[in-house]
Amino acid sequence: xxxxxxxxxxxxxxxxxxxxxxxxxxxxxxxxxxxxxxxxxxxxxxxxxxxxxxxxxxxxxxxxxxxxxxxxxxxxxxxxxxxxxxxxxxxxxxxxxxxxxxxxxxxxxxxxxxxxxxxxxxxxxxxxxxxxxxxxxxxxxxxxxxxxxxxxxxxxxxxxxxxxxxxxxxxxxxxxxxxxxx
Amino acid sequence: xxxxxxxxxxxxxxxxxxxxxxxxxxxxxxxxxxxxxxxxxxxxxxxxxxxxxxxxxxxxxxxxxxxxxxxxxxxxxxxxxxxxxxxxxxxxxxxxxxxxxxxxxxxxxxxxxxxxxxxxxxxxxxxxxxxxxxxxxxxxxxxxxxxxxxxxxxxxxxxxxxxxxxxxxxxxxxxxxxxxxxxxxxxxxxxxxxxxxxxxxxxxxxxxxxxxxxxxxxxxxxxxxxxxxxxxxxxxxxxxxxxxxxxxxxxxxxxxxxxxxxxxxxxxxxxxxxxxxxxxxxxxxxxxxxxxxxxxxxxxxxxxxxxxxxxxxxxxxxxxxxxxxxxxxxxxxxxxxxxxxxxxxxxxxxxxxxxxxxxxxxxxxxxxxx
Numbered sequence: 001x002x003x004x005x006x007x008x009x010x011x012x013x014x015x016x017x018x019x020x021x022x023x024x025x026x027x028x029x030x031x032x033x034x035x036x037x038x039x040x041x042x043x044x045x046x047x048x049x050x051x052x053x054x055x056x057x058x059x060x061x062x063x064x065x066x067x068x069x070x071x072x073x074x075x076x077x078x079x080x081x082x083x084x085x086x087x088x089x090x091x092x093x094x095x096x097x098x099x100x101x102x103x104x105x106x107x108x109x110x111x112x113x114x115x116x117x118x119x120x121x122x123x124x125x126x127x128x129x130x131x132x133x134x135x136x137x138x139x140x141x142x143x144x145x146x147x148x149x150x151x152x153x154x155x156x157x158x159x160x161x162x163x164x165x166x167x168x169x170x171x172x173x174x175x176x177x178x179x180x181x182x
Numbered sequence: 183x184x185x186x187x188x189x190x191x192x193x194x195x196x197x198x199x200x201x202x203x204x205x206x207x208x209x210x211x212x213x214x215x216x217x218x219x220x221x222x223x224x225x226x227x228x229x230x231x232x233x234x235x236x237x238x239x240x241x242x243x244x245x246x247x248x249x250x251x252x253x254x255x256x257x258x259x260x261x262x263x264x265x266x267x268x269x270x271x272x273x274x275x276x277x278x279x280x281x282x283x284x285x286x287x288x289x290x291x292x293x294x295x296x297x298x299x300x301x302x303x304x305x306x307x308x309x310x311x312x313x314x315x316x317x318x319x320x321x322x323x324x325x326x327x328x329x330x331x332x333x334x335x336x337x338x339x340x341x342x343x344x345x346x347x348x349x350x351x352x353x354x355x356x357x358x359x360x361x362x363x364x365x366x367x368x369x370x371x372x373x374x375x376x377x378x379x380x381x382x383x384x385x386x387x388x389x390x391x392x393x394x395x396x397x398x399x400x401x402x403x404x405x406x407x408x409x410x411x412x413x414x415x416x417x418x419x420x421x422x423x424x425x426x427x428x429x430x431x432x433x434x435x436x437x438x439x440x441x442x443x444x445x446x447x448x449x450x451x452x453x454x455x456x457x458x459x460x461x462x463x464x465x466x467x468x469x470x471x472x473x474x475x476x477x478x479x480x481x482x483x484x485x486x487x488x489x490x491x492x493x494x495x496x497x498x499x500x501x502x503x504x505x506x507x508x509x510x511x512x513x514x515x516x517x518x519x520x521x522x523x524x525x526x527x528x529x530x531x532x533x534x535x536x537x538x539x540x541x542x543x544x545x546x547x548x549x550x551x552x
Contacts, residue, residue, distance in 0.1 A: 020187070020358065027187050027360040035187070035358040039213065040296060058324075060444030062357055062437075065518045154187075 001056050003141045004064040007128075008049035008081060009073025009094070014128035018071065019050035021132065025142050025150035026054040034062040047076055054141055069139050071131045073114075074098060088181050092134045094127065110134050112176045118169060123162075126169035133173025144174055185360040193325050193361055194258075194284055194348065195220035197332040202367040204253035205231035207244035211263045212296040213352030214286035218258060230369065238263040242270030249279035250389045252377025254336055254370065258284035260352070261302055262293060265310075271345060272311030276391030278406070280339035283317075284332070284348045286355040289514030297514025298352035300438060303491035306347050307465045314403050316410045318346040318417065319465040321435045325359035331462070333364055340374075342413055344406075349464060351437050351487060353516055419462035420471060424450060428457030430529050431475060433496050434485040435461045437516060442485050445522035454530045464492070472499035481505040483529050485522055488512060490541040497540075505534035508544045 005022060009015045019035050026033040037050045051067070053059050069090040072078040075098040078091075082104050085091050090108045096115035112134045118126035136144050148167050155163070188196070195217045198206070206221040218234065225232035231248070235241035241257050248255040259267060264285050274281050287302045289295040304310075307319050318338050322328040328350060335346035373379050378387050393399035423443055425431070434442040439460035446458045459475070461468050472482075481504055484493045490508050497506050509525040511517040545551070 023187055023358060023360075027185060033187075033360060036353060037356060039352075039356050058443070059359075059440070060447065061441040061519045062353065063441075063516055063518065065520060 002059070003054045003069070003139070004067040005052045005054075005069045005071070005135070005139075005141070006049055006064075006067045006081060007052070007071045007073070008047065008077035009071075011044060011046055011048040013048075013073045014125065015048045015073060016050050018128040018132050019052045021147060021150055021154075022052045022054070022142070024154045025146040026052075028150055028153060029142060029146055031056065032059050034059050036062045047080075049077070069135060069141075071135055072098060073127065073131065075100065078102060090135065090138045092131050092138070094131055096127075106181055108138055108178050108181055110138055110176050110178055112173055114173065117172050121165060121168055121172070123165060126165060129166050129169035130173035133170035134176045135173075136170075137174035137177045138180075144170055185362050187358050188325055188361050188363070189216060189356065189358045190325050190328050190350070191216035191286065191355040192220045193329050193363070194332050194355075195224070196363055197329040198256055198282070198336070199224055199228065199230075200364050200366045201333045201336050202254050202369045203230065203256060203336075204369055205233075205244075205248045205255045206257065207233045207235050207241040207248070207255070208257045208259065209235050209238045209241050209263060211260045213288055213298070213355045214258050214260050214284065216355070217284060217286070238266035239270065242267040242274075245281050246270055246274050246277070246279070249274060249281040250277065250378045252373030252379060254340075256282035256284065256336075258286065260286050260288045260296075261290045261299075264302065264305070268305075268311040271317070272313050272315065273391050274345050275311070275315040275317065276313060277389050278343045279389060280336075280343055281345050282332075282335045282339055282348070283345060285350070287349065287351045289512075295514045296352065298354075298437060298487065298516050299512065299514050300351055300436060300487035301489070301491070301512065302349070303464065303486070303488060306349055307467070307492075307495075315406065316344070316413070316465060318342065318344060318413060319349050319463065320346065320419070321349045321462060321464050322354065323436050323440045323460060324361075325354070325357060326361040327462070328354065329361055329363060338413075338417060342409055344409075349436070353437050414466040417463055418466050418468050418471070420468045421460045421462060423458040423460070425457035425459065428455055429480045430454065430456040430483065430526065431479050431481075432456060432458045432483045432485060432522070432526065433461070433472070433492070434458070435464060435492065438485050438487050441517055441519055442522050444519035445526060448519060448523045449526040449530075452527075454526060456526050456530070461492070467495050467499075469495065469499040472496055473501070476500045476503045479504065481507065481529055481534050483507045483509065483522075483525055484540070485517070485525070486510045487516060490544070493541065502536055505536055506540050507534070508540040510544065
């Protein structure tokens with residue numbers, strides 16, 4: 001059983017960290033996992049993405065053409081990945097930054113006004129956590145609590161005051177559940 | 183010890199430190215800079231030597247000096263930097279002193295780009311520097327393997343008094359995976375008898391690669407070759423997957439090897455009896471193993487992130503007894519599993535030929551020339 005997730009957005013939106021958090025949670029649950037970032041001559045404000053693969057056996061390719069799930073934190077990421085999500089898979093869209101309707105049949109499209117939710121929680125940097133919550137609300141790869149545990153276990157102690165806010169953000173995102181595609 | 187989520191480059195650096203590294207000399211270059219960066223923080227913290235040299239030429243010659251003093255020493259770089267180091271590498275091997283090089287390959291030739299590639303195989307495995315010599319070359323395909331093989335590189339370099347190279351591509355350097363680091367070994371405080379440690383009360387040790395009298399050089403070269411035969415007899419390493427009943431064999435190392443693993447699993451799910459042979463030691467190369475396989479399997483597919491460099495070593499081992507086909511992506515592109523799956527299907531479907539060169543057939547397919 002292998003699950004592939006791509007997290008994509010602008011640099012600075014917490015794209016790589018969201019992927020790392022998934023990876024920490026998977027590792028702590030005893031799973032195999034790979035995290036690989038897009039790297040290259042990047043620039044501030046440019047696009048960034050990472051691929052996370054979670055599996056029960058030795059992982060082969062760390063990159064996939066058709067992932068089971070994509071978190072798209074902005075419009076360019078929606079455009080880039082909308083057609084690559086595997087049939088029956090999940091596309092989580094940050095509707096705050098990608099207001100356009102997604103035209104794709106056969107996948108679960110979860111529109112979450114994540115930036116607005118994060119701002120209402122008092123910290124825009126929580127956008128990635130809202131979206132991660134929405135992903136796990138629709139993709140049974142890891143329990144939500146495993147992310148909360150991973151945050152506590154791997155976030156430096158100086159950031160621990162942010163743990164309750166992170167949990168709230170995850171919970172708010174997880175409320176956006178959709179029916180699976182049959 | 184618990185597993186940690188670690189980036190390939192940083193894992194290699196920390197593994198070297200824990201293996202008792204005395205000194206690191208290097209110069210930054212993507213995609214291996216995190217390795218040097220990790221060293222720049224950790225080595226001074228531990229009271230060990232770290233120097234960011236003025237260039238790769240400086241770095242490799244500092245490595246040469248420290249190796250002559252009997253230190254556990256390493257450097258790391260990528261294609262363009264490794265090319266600059268070639269003179270020093272030849273001197274190190276010619277002087278028969280141990281050292282470790284980590285080469286995190288990127289797209290080339292020339293300045294190329296910083297994306298993952300395997301196009302420095304020939305340079306590292308078949309020379310690159312001048313003179314008759316062999317480097318021990320190990321190729322990991324996961325972060326855990328990178329850690330384990332880093333430690334092995336030091337042991338092998340010292341055992342055989344030569345340079346050992348950890349050869350990987352940029353994607354493995356940048357990738358994070360859970361892995362277990364070895365326990366911290368104390369740094370060695372005694373030095374080998376041959377080392378230049380100060381000749382007080384003993385005859386000086388002369389360490390040099392100069393043998394101006396040709397018969398002396400010949401003796402040295404033959405002696406080094408005999409030692410290399412011992413390496414060939416004892417240090418071949420591979421990992422096999424689904425090989426027991428395989429009729430077709432994919433051969434790939436490093437990242438190309440693990441991408442091929444996904445393809446082999448998918449092909450197995452379609453009922454194709456295919457296995458994967460992933461060479462871990464590229465030098466010594468598992469030639470005998472491949473030669474024996476040629477007696478029992480129907481055909482080989484070599485897959486690399488180059489235009490077919492290891493391909494020639496596989497062809498030599500198979501010696502025209504079975505068809506060998508090739509699939510590569512080049513210039514900084516990592517293949518997806520479905521591309522290799524398609525090649526496995528083609529292999530299983532046939533017809534195959536012993537005629538011509540697999541690289542030419544591959545090139546024709548890539549460029550739509552047929």
